[in-house]
Amino acid sequence: MTLRIGIRSTGLVVFGGRAVSAITGLLFIVMATRWLAPGQLGLWEVIIDLVTFSSYPIGIVAYWATRDIARGRLVGKTALVLGVAMSGFGLLAYFLFSFVTYSSLAAPLLPFLLGSLLVPLSYWSQVTTSIVVGYRPVATGYSLVISELVKIATAYEALYVFRMGIEGIILALLVSYFVNSAVGTYMVRGATTEQLQGSVAKRWIRLSWLPVVSYLPPLLAVADTYIASLGFGTAIAGVYQPAFTVASVVGYSSALAYSLYPLLLRGGNQRLPAITIEFSLLFGIPMAVGGVVLAGPILHLFGPKYMPGSLGLSILSVAFLFQAVSLIIDQTLLGTEKVDVSGELGFRSLVRSNLLYVPVVNICWNLVYLAGLFAALSYAFSNGLGSSVAVALWALVQLCTTVAFLIIKARRASRSATLFAGAKVVYYLASAAVMGVAVSLFSKTVLDQSADTPVYGLELTAVVALGSAIYFGLLLAWDSKFRAMARRVLKP
Numbered sequence: 001m002t003l004r005i006g007i008r009s010t011g012l013v014v015f016g017g018r019a020v021s022a023i024t025g026l027l028f029i030v031m032a033t034r035w036l037a038p039g040q041l042g043l044w045e046v047i048i049d050l051v052t053f054s055s056y057p058i059g060i061v062a063y064w065a066t067r068d069i070a071r072g073r074l075v076g077k078t079a080l081v082l083g084v085a086m087s088g089f090g091l092l093a094y095f096l097f098s099f100v101t102y103s104s105l106a107a108p109l110l111p112f113l114l115g116s117l118l119v120p121l122s123y124w125s126q127v128t129t130s131i132v133v134g135y136r137p138v139a140t141g142y143s144l145v146i147s148e149l150v151k152i153a154t155a156y157e158a159l160y161v162f163r164m165g166i167e168g169i170i171l172a173l174l175v176s177y178f179v180n181s182a183v184g185t186y187m188v189r190g191a192t193t194e195q196l197q198g199s200v201a202k203r204w205i206r207l208s209w210l211p212v213v214s215y216l217p218p219l220l221a222v223a224d225t226y227i228a229s230l231g232f233g234t235a236i237a238g239v240y241q242p243a244f245t246v247a248s249v250v251g252y253s254s255a256l257a258y259s260l261y262p263l264l265l266r267g268g269n270q271r272l273p274a275i276t277i278e279f280s281l282l283f284g285i286p287m288a289v290g291g292v293v294l295a296g297p298i299l300h301l302f303g304p305k306y307m308p309g310s311l312g313l314s315i316l317s318v319a320f321l322f323q324a325v326s327l328i329i330d331q332t333l334l335g336t337e338k339v340d341v342s343g344e345l346g347f348r349s350l351v352r353s354n355l356l357y358v359p360v361v362n363i364c365w366n367l368v369y370l371a372g373l374f375a376a377l378s379y380a381f382s383n384g385l386g387s388s389v390a391v392a393l394w395a396l397v398q399l400c401t402t403v404a405f406l407i408i409k410a411r412r413a414s415r416s417a418t419l420f421a422g423a424k425v426v427y428y429l430a431s432a433a434v435m436g437v438a439v440s441l442f443s444k445t446v447l448d449q450s451a452d453t454p455v456y457g458l459e460l461t462a463v464v465a466l467g468s469a470i471y472f473g474l475l476l477a478w479d480s481k482f483r484a485m486a487r488r489v490l491k492p
Contacts, residue, residue, distance in 0.1 A: 022249040024148040026301075028155055029245045032169055033302040034453070035159050040166050042225070042234025043107050045241055047115040047170065049226040050101060052219065054094035055122040057086055059215030060208040062130035067340065068200070069134030069191055070262040076131045076192035078200050080185070083127035087120040094119045104230055114170045121177035128184040131191050134262055139187040147180035210355055217362035224373050228394075232377050239387045240394060242302045243295075243309035247316030247395075250287045251324050260328065264335025270417040273332040277325060278421040281428055282482075284321045286471045289432040290464065291317025293440045297447050301457060312391035319399035326406045329413045333358050336416045357412065365405035372397035424479060431474040439467040 032041060065079035098112045132139050154175045158168025185192075225237040260276045291298075295313040299306050337354040350356060376397050380390035413419060443463045448456065475482045 020145045021148045022252055024152045025245060025249075027152055028172070029242055030302055030453070030457075031155055031159055033242055033306055036166060036169070036238075038235045038238030038305060039233070040238070041241055042229050042236070042238035043105065043111065044166050044169055045225045045237050046101060046105070046107075046229050046234065047111055048118075048173075049222050050094055050097045050112075051115060051118045051122055052222045053097055054090045054119050055126060056093075056215060056219050057089055058083055058123045058126045059211045060204060061086065062126050063211030063214055064204045064207065065127065065130040066134040066262075067265060069131055070265040071341075073200075074191060074194040075197060075200050076135070076188060077194055078197045079127050079131060080124075080192060081196060082201050082204070083123050084120070087123035090119045090123055091116060101230075105234065111166050111170060114167055114174075117174055118170070118177060121174065121181060124181040125177050125184075128181050128188070131188045132184050134265075135188045135191040137262060139184060143180050143183040143187065146183050147176045150179045151176035207350075210350060213356065213363070214359040217359055217366050220363065220366035220370060223366075223370060224394075227370060227374060228377060231374065232381055232390075236377070236387055236390055239306055239309050240312065240391050242299060242306045243313035243316055243391060243395070246298055247291055247313055247320050250284055250291055250317050250320035251327075252287075260331045260335065262335075264332065270336075272417070273328060273413070274418040274420055274422065277328050277419060278424060280324055280328060281321075281421060281425055284324050285425075285428045286432045286435055286467070288317045288321040289436040290439065290467055291320075293436045294443060294460075294463070297443055297449075297460060297463075300449055301453065301460060308386065308388035309391045311388060312395040315392060315395035315399055319395065319402050322399070322402045322406055326402060326409065329406065329409045329419070330358050330362070332413045332417050332419070333409065354412075358409070361405060361409055365401055368405075369397060369401040372401060424481060427475060427479045427482070431471050431478070434474060435467045435471040438470050439463055442466055 032044070036044070061079050061083045065075060068075045094116050098116070101107075102109065102112055129140070132143075151172050155168065155172035158164045158171050162168065164171065225240065228240070229237045260272060263272060292314045295317070296307070296310045299310050299313060333354040339349050339353040339355060373394055376393035377390055380386075380393055410419060443460075446463055447459050451459065476486065
């Protein structure tokens with residue numbers, strides 16, 4: 001079972017899927033913010049957090065499935081069956097978490113009940129994604145585009161036709177999860193042709209302590225809105241969420257590194273991480289600059305009640321650029337680790353390996369971040385500084401902790417791979433700076449904040465399109481290597 005994986009072609013397809021996802025995601029959150037109050041938007045985020053907490057055990061399957069499949073082992077059917085079987089434990093965990101949360105927030109019961117349906121779909125989606133990453137990572141781009149378009153169509157019907165409120169948002173997510181999982185499962189059907197392998201399932205369960213540790217960082221990462229909602233009310237999480245959603249688009253540049261992990265598992269050379277970081281920064285830098293310059297105009301699209309998150313959006317845009325690089329370094333450390341190539345895995349060898357080092361560092365990162373977040377919000381609320389300052393402090397804590405732990409991981413990764421992105425990054429920075437100035441001036445001329453939402457959205461799109469044209473036009477004029485790469489990528 002061998003498929004050819006191209007680092008740039010796969011990265012561009014997945015990045016294209018993420019770009020479509022960014023557009024549809026913005027449309028989705030605009031519909032949600034225009035329809036829901038910040039408190040309801042925060043409640044929706046809490047329910048998503050509960051689904052994430054309840055889906056934590058599936059990491060046991062997803063972790064090993066990707067590594068085994070990337071190395072040519074047919075274990076897809078075993079992963080799917082075991083994942084579906086485990087979703088029952090996820091539902092039990094969801095109802096336990098919901099009982100505690102529901103009583104604390106005094107929220108309506110129906111959204112929590114409807115949200116429980118997301119749990120088994122989340123298990124299916126995560127197992128399917130783990131197979132896709134190891135077997136055919138390019139399929140992620142295709143399934144993402146299809147599911148995102150379906151989500152927007154469902155959300156429109158639910159919110160504006162049937163006027164369902166927060167229940168309509170959850171329904172749209174249910175449909176999106178189902179479509180994404182179904183399409184992904186179909187596209188990797190070649191990896192699910194084996195007989196069920198009980199010995200493989202036993203090995204995964206026996207070594208479950210490693211993925212349990214490895215999947216703890218992303219679980220802690222989403223706990224920030226949960227902690228903020230319980231400690232300071234769902235409204236602050238609601239104001240933070242649009243800024244976070246927009247800034248996370250910058251992090252989509254890490255999608256260009258989607259094939260790095262399986263390529264390194266298959267023995268890719270040590271220069272792949274440097275090439276990937278450079279390729280990611282090509283798109284990440286201008287997106288971060290755009291997020292900083294257009295923070296206010298973008299949040300105006302969501303409505304005046306979300307404008308206090310403008311400064312936070314500017315800071316988060318930079319934070320997500322560093323997070324994209326951090327993810328590539330994680331993939332480098334995990335992909336170059338060979339301790340699990342042989343059949344027998346010793347506890348001592350695993351403890352000393354990058355398979356444990358990466359999650360332990362990321363756990364420390366997220367614990368420091370959550371502690372800093374709670375301290376920052378406590379300071380802001382106790383001194384009556386308002387939601388604008390609170391969100392900005394929240395974002396600043398995220399930026400500072402991201403950079404600090406990125407440096408720690410980069411020092412270790414540099415021992416086994418080349419990370420220096422090269423001099424071309426200077427061209428990216430210079431082009432992005434010119435773009436930022438032009439976009440700032442152009443937005444003041446073009447954007448009419450008194451216009452209707454669709455008209456304002458088209459004006460904002462025109463500003464973004466102009467910025468993209470300036471950035472890539474300057475690169476084509478200045479950088480001969482970029483011109484050569486563009487010709488290779490666009491060559492039929």
